[in-house]
Amino acid sequence: MDKAVKAIKRADRIAVLTGAGMSVESGIAPFRGEDGLWNEFDPQEYATLSAFKRNPEKSWELFRLQIEECLSADPHEGHRSLVELEDHGLKAVVTQNVDGLHQEAGSETVLELHGTLAELVCPSCGSREETEDHLDEIIDGNIPRCECGSMLRPDVVLFGESLPRETLRRSQRNAEETDLLISIGTSAVVQPAASIPTLAERTGSVLIEINPEKTPLTPRADHFLEGKAGEKLPELVEQVKG
Ligand code: OAD
Numbered sequence: 376m377d378k379a380v381k382a383i384k385r386a387d388r389i390a391v392l393t394g395a396g397m398s399v400e401s402g403i404a405p406f407r408g409e410d411g412l413w414n415e416f417d418p419q420e421y422a423t424l425s426a427f428k429r430n431p432e433k434s435w436e437l438f439r440l441q442i443e444e445c446l447s448a449d450p451h452e453g454h455r456s457l458v459e460l461e462d463h464g465l466k467a468v469v470t471q472n473v474d475g476l477h478q479e480a481g482s483e484t485v486l487e488l489h490g491t492l493a494e495l496v497c498p499s500c501g502s503r504e505e506t507e508d509h510l511d512e513i514i515d516g517n518i519p520r521c522e523c524g525s526m527l528r529p530d531v532v533l534f535g536e537s538l539p540r541e542t543l544r545r546s547q548r549n550a551e552e553t554d555l556l557i558s559i560g561t562s563a564v565v566q567p568a569a570s571i572p573t574l575a576e577r578t579g580s581v582l583i584e585i586n587p588e589k590t591p592l593t594p595r596a597d598h599f600l601e602g603k604a605g606e607k608l609p610e611l612v613e614q615v616k617g
Pocket of ligand 1: 393394395396397399405407408422471489532533559560561563564585586587588590602605
């Protein structure tokens with residue numbers, strides 16, 4: 376912890392990469408591991424582009440659960456610590472999460488690599504709507520429809536789809552320009568998000584990882600803070616401030 380604090384104090388530019396583990400203490404299930412969503416929902420059947428085209432009702436079973444869980448969740452201390460870290464050099468939070476909790480906590484620059492559940496898009500005409508405006512019908516088990524008649528879907532990235540190009544480009548640029556990257560609560564196995572720390576490393580960045588478990592990134596991390604985001608982040612940022 377002490378060495379990580381010193382490294383943060385030395386850095387001019389800091390970037391953060393977050394994954395599902397960041398939101399676990401807000402009550403949102405991760406994807407992998409014992410309580411992971413992918414144990415209950417086979418991603419090939421629910422979360423690929425072809426699965427959605429084949430059987431949108433089935434994909435909506437997963438979307439409904441995610442929307443209910445994420446839209447009612449609140450940020451925790453760890454999210455708020457990242458807002459405070461902006462006074463100490465944090466330039467951007469690159470996130471794989473689709474729950475909007477970094478923005479809700481007040482983070483200035485959030486790059487949502489996998490999209491957001493807060494908006495719905497029409498696969499036919501491209502029109503966009505606020506998920507909040509359709510919440511009641513979604514909770515009632517219905518699938519919201521666009522004015523053109525097609526079924527809407529959340530604006531999240533499904534397997535087999537490209538990531539939003541400009542968001543990916545800005546995330547990669549932040550990684551390349553950063554002095555220090557903190558990877559928090561990600562299993563670091565899904566590309567291209569998993570290559571964000573690699574890009575930072577290649578340009579000489581210090582790497583800090585926060586996770587209760589070891590990941591493929593751990594052997595390459597300069598400082599591994601073993602523990603939960605909601606505990607380690609407040610501790611880390613308090614010491615940086617002190
Ligand atoms: P995963 O579910 O793969 O990994 C969650 C990570 O969080 C694991 O490494 C856990 O050890 C860790 N973790 C659990 N509780 C934690 C806590 N309280 N604090 C910190 N860490 C904790 O989630 P992601 O890495 O985000 O993509 O998964 C990446 C992508 O795979 C997701 O964005 C999603 C999924 O398939 C798409 O749906 C496109």
